[in-house]
Amino acid sequence: MADVRVTYDRTVDAAYVYFTDPQVRAQAAHMYPCDPVEVGGMINIDFDDQGRVIGIEVLAASSKLPKYLLESAEGQDPESA
Template structure:
């Protein structure tokens, strides 16, 4: 199973799932916001120049993602794990 880098800011309750190689420096060329009504929140999909999905931003992450994933995520806030 591949490792996916996940960052989490508890203060903002926002997480980001990186779907690229850890060493890769890939930039988002297009962002597609999922319909907030359909997903009951804000989830944005980032795509590269070739149309490949490179990342997923999840707002209100604590209500959308499993707790174990947020606990193991790289923390971006000052609270720590």
């Protein structure tokens, strides 16, 4: 199984899941916002200029993603976990 890079900002409760090579800094050319009322949160999907998914931003992440994922994410403040 491949490792997936995840960053998390507890201050704004936002996580980003990267689907690109960690060595490559892909730029988002298009963003598709998903705001499903049923889940009570905003999810943004980023695409590169060739239409490939490069990452997903999850707002209200603490209620949408598993706790273990957020605890192991980059940017996690260990004292507030």
